[in-house]
Amino acid sequence: MVYVTGDLHGDAEELLRRARPLDREDTLIVCGDFGLLWKGTRRERLRLDLLNGRLHCRVCFVCGNHENFDLLEHYPISGFAGGLVHRIRPRICHLMRGQVFELEGRTLFTMGGASSHDIPDGILDPRDPDFAARRRALDARGGHYRIRRVSWWPQELPRPRELSMGMRNLQRQDWRVDYIITHCLPSSVQDVFSGGFYTHDRLTDYLETVRRRCEFTRWYCGHYHHERLYGGRYQVLYQSVVPLW
Numbered sequence: 001m002v003y004v005t006g007d008l009h010g011d012a013e014e015l016l017r018r019a020r021p022l023d024r025e026d027t028l029i030v031c032g033d034f035g036l037l038w039k040g041t042r043r044e045r046l047r048l049d050l051l052n053g054r055l056h057c058r059v060c061f062v063c064g065n066h067e068n069f070d071l072l073e074h075y076p077i078s079g080f081a082g083g084l085v086h087r088i089r090p091r092i093c094h095l096m097r098g099q100v101f102e103l104e105g106r107t108l109f110t111m112g113g114a115s116s117h118d119i120p121d122g123i124l125d126p127r128d129p130d131f132a133a134r135r136r137a138l139d140a141r142g143g144h145y146r147i148r149r150v151s152w153w154p155q156e157l158p159r160p161r162e163l164s165m166g167m168r169n170l171q172r173q174d175w176r177v178d179y180i181i182t183h184c185l186p187s188s189v190q191d192v193f194s195g196g197f198y199t200h201d202r203l204t205d206y207l208e209t210v211r212r213r214c215e216f217t218r219w220y221c222g223h224y225h226h227e228r229l230y231g232g233r234y235q236v237l238y239q240s241v242v243p244l245w
Contacts, residue, residue: 032064032183
């Protein structure tokens with residue numbers, strides 16, 4: 001069977017807890033903010049090796065906005081279930097953006113990424129001459145910021161070529177898939193979910209186009225740290241693990 005769950009933010013023990021009831025023929029899909037590739041250190045690589053050995057099931061994930069994209073993109077690309085993945089470990093892979101996969105006879109469209117919405121003090125760039133002074137000032141007042149290519153990456157939103165690839169792959173499917181797996185929601189659904197709190201961006205607007213054009217059974221996402229079902233088809237996940245079918 002195939003299961004889906006929400007954000008992990010680098011918590012390996014939480015991943016093992018969620019995967020524990022599953023067996024080796026099952027697949028668990030994480031709807032973004034996997035976060036277990038963050039610093040690229042030897043210790044982190046060893047932890048991934050250990051995690052791969054302890055997992056009973058296959059783990060796949062779409063990217064969120066809390067990922068080290070520079071590190072993620074260094075992993076080899078290979079084919080899997082009809083689409084492209086970054087192969088992290090034998091039992092761990094990243095489902096790349098704009099892909100259609102077929103698992104157990106069902107089709108899944110994937111488009112990871114989202115805008116970070118929890119950084120009111122913005123992005124600091126280490127290349128800026130006033131970086132150290134700005135960081136000290138923000139730290140002194142408990143500011144909420146991130147650092148470019150240290151704790152925030154511009155690839156959190158898909159590149160144009162990834163968006164175009166997604167459209168081409170959906171067109172090949174005649175705009176019909178069984179499930180859509182993303183990190184954030186289409187603009188109109190996000191508006192209903194948040195009462196307008198989350199702003200639109202090029203990805204949410206792109207997903208709005210997908211929502212309007214594509215026939216699908218259920219849409220799963222993470223990102224919002226809630227557990228809710230909207231309109232019978234849009235399921236926001238956080239800590240739960242639910243069967244895809």
